[in-house]
Amino acid sequence: MIWIDTIIQGVLLGGLYALFAAGLSLVFGIMRLVNLAHGDLIVFAAYLILLLVSLLGLSPFLAAIIAAPIMFCVGWALQRHVLNRVLGPDILPPLLVTFGLSVVLQNALLEVFSADSQRLPAGEIATASVQMGGLNLGVLPLLTFASAILVIVGLNQLFYRTELGRAFRATSDDAVTAGLMGIRPDRIFATATAIAMLVVTLAAIYLGMRANFDPNIGPARLIYAFEAVIIGGLGSLWGTLVGGIIIGVAQTVGAAINPEWQILAGHLAFLLVLLIKPRGLFPRAVD
Amino acid sequence: MTILSLKNVSKSFGALTVTEDVSFDVVQGQALGIIGPNGAGKSTLFNLITGNLTSDAGSIHFDGADVTRVPPMQRCLSGIGRSFQIPQPFDHLTVFENLLVAATHGQSKSEHEVEEDCARILEQTELLDVANNTAGGLRLLQRKRLELARAMATNPKLLLLDEIAGGLTAAECTALINTIKGLHSSGVTIIWIEHVLHALTSVVERLLVLDFGKVIGLGDPDEIMNSREVKEIYLGIEV
Numbered sequence: 430m431i432w433i434d435t436i437i438q439g440v441l442l443g444g445l446y447a448l449f450a451a452g453l454s455l456v457f458g459i460m461r462l463v464n465l466a467h468g469d470l471i472v473f474a475a476y477l478i479l480l481l482v483s484l485l486g487l488s489p490f491l492a493a494i495i496a497a498p499i500m501f502c503v504g505w506a507l508q509r510h511v512l513n514r515v516l517g518p519d520i521l522p523p524l525l526v527t528f529g530l531s532v533v534l535q536n537a538l539l540e541v542f543s544a545d546s547q548r549l550p551a552g553e554i555a556t557a558s559v560q561m562g563g564l565n566l567g568v569l570p571l572l573t574f575a576s577a578i579l580v581i582v583g584l585n586q587l588f589y590r591t592e593l594g595r596a597f598r599a600t601s602d603d604a605v606t607a608g609l610m611g612i613r614p615d616r617i618f619a620t621a622t623a624i625a626m627l628v629v630t631l632a633a634i635y636l637g638m639r640a641n642f643d644p645n646i647g648p649a650r651l652i653y654a655f656e657a658v659i660i661g662g663l664g665s666l667w668g669t670l671v672g673g674i675i676i677g678v679a680q681t682v683g684a685a686i687n688p689e690w691q692i693l694a695g696h697l698a699f700l701l702v703l704l705i706k707p708r709g710l711f712p713r714a715v716d
Numbered sequence: 717m718t719i720l721s722l723k724n725v726s727k728s729f730g731a732l733t734v735t736e737d738v739s740f741d742v743v744q745g746q747a748l749g750i751i752g753p754n755g756a757g758k759s760t761l762f763n764l765i766t767g768n769l770t771s772d773a774g775s776i777h778f779d780g781a782d783v784t785r786v787p788p789m790q791r792c793l794s795g796i797g798r799s800f801q802i803p804q805p806f807d808h809l810t811v812f813e814n815l816l817v818a819a820t821h822g823q824s825k826s827e828h829e830v831e832e833d834c835a836r837i838l839e840q841t842e843l844l845d846v847a848n849n850t851a852g853g854l855r856l857l858q859r860k861r862l863e864l865a866r867a868m869a870t871n872p873k874l875l876l877l878d879e880i881a882g883g884l885t886a887a888e889c890t891a892l893i894n895t896i897k898g899l900h901s902s903g904v905t906i907i908w909i910e911h912v913l914h915a916l917t918s919v920v921e922r923l924l925v926l927d928f929g930k931v932i933g934l935g936d937p938d939e940i941m942n943s944r945e946v947k948e949i950y951l952g953i954e955v
Contacts, residue, residue, distance in 0.1 A: 592826070595816060596821065598809055599813075602808050602809065603804060603806060607821075608788070609798070610821050610866075611793055611870070
């Protein structure tokens with residue numbers, strides 16, 4: 430029984446990692462942009478929510494509803510005015526710029542909010558749990574997992590059922606030809622990053638409510654997100670969820686064997702998948 | 717009515733002149749063929765018309781407006797559609813989605829408004845059977861048809877076809893010619909660059925011959941094909 434519990438806790442933890450990774454996967458899938466500041470943007474969103482919570486006395490969920498449009502605009506402006514300028518056949522400039530952005534964000538947050546670790550007030554749901562078949566499941570982990578599923582279903586609907594989604598995929602296939610058809614790739618990219626920032630805001634709620642955060646934890650979260658995206662196969666959103674779950678389960682199982690092994694077990698699972706399937710579990714047919 | 721008019725258009729890349737003092741008019745509803753040896757500047761001429769290249773001198777008028785300095789996207793919106801020599805469909809989208817994307821963005825309309833048009837074009841170009849297949853898995857003839865269909869989906873007043881018959885078998889070529897004839901008879905103005913001459917001459921009413929970027933013949937296809945200059949330069953026959 431304890432093993433089943435461990436694995437289910439791992440699956441639920443995977444939901445959190447999938448949320449960290451979904452925005453990264455979305456942006457990479459559309460414009461082949463690896464955003465090294467993704468983790469720091471999640472932390473930035475968490476501080477924005479914290480600020481709204483402490484200034485307006487709102488619950489974190491309400492504060493996130495206000496933070497979401499702000500993050501949407503941040504994403505749009507960031508892509509339109511900074512990242513679009515460095516996108517091109519060379520992969521290095523966007524890596525350098527997002528790495529620089531990561532450093533800037535960390536230091537700006539440090540300056541404004543200090544290095545003290547913070548937490549979003551979750552209230553009762555922080556400790557609430559439900560009984561399911563003899564297992565005690567935390568409400569917050571369940572909510573996180575449900576949010577991850579919702580985000581991925583939502584993004585898939587957006588991709589495959591809407592006009593905007595088709596423009597995303599067409600631009601992803603061939604930005605030059607898409608331009609000749611009347612699509613504006615710069616705007617498409619800006620919209621994609623803006624939507625990714627909505628997912629980032631959602632990830633930030635759970636990041637902030639489930640554990641302490643400080644200005645420097647972004648890169649560590651980025652590593653989990655990267656691993657989830659790569660295990661799943663670049664550009665596949667359901668793959669990203671599976672990747673998150675694999676890391677989550679590996680971590681909880683590792684921790685159950687020996688608490689020191691938690692983080693290591695996750696990374697080992699990642700390396701193992703790479704050894705067996707170097708292109709990830711669900712790679713796109715042609716890239 | 718003249719829909720496209722080029723006046724003294726020239727283009728050079730460094731010391732290499734690829735288009736030299738080219739002038740011609742295309743009347744609405746007409747089909748004009750363009751032939752010439754490799755490197756004669758045929759595709760460059762298309763790029764000048766679509767705006768992918770800007771001319772160094774001369775002017776291009778389309779549908780009553782001067783488009784010489786207008787960027788490609790605006791020219792697409794104003795009604796210049798183009799198929800590429802090498803088909804470039806969006807491989808991960810279905811055939812129908814390829815048309816939807818071209819139709820919505822090429823005309824600034826909603827998907828709902830263009831769905832029926834897209835279905836009709838799929839029927840005209842005989843792609844209905846594969847409408848829901850992803851474009852990446854299509855055979856060459858189907859890819860060429862999709863290229864044609866996608867250009868049609870932008871609802872062009874003028875359709876530019878760039879060597880669309882190349883690489884097809886004789887039977888496939890005939891099938892494609894019939895499709896193009898169908899489009900032409902529905903009133904679309906066509907300019908068609910082609911090396912497969914029998915395909916070209918079975919559709920077009922006028923033929924333009926380019927050599928080293930210059931127009932060396934323009935007129936009735938039969939007369940052009942039989943002229944001494946064309947035979948010498950283009951077909952390499954000693955007369």
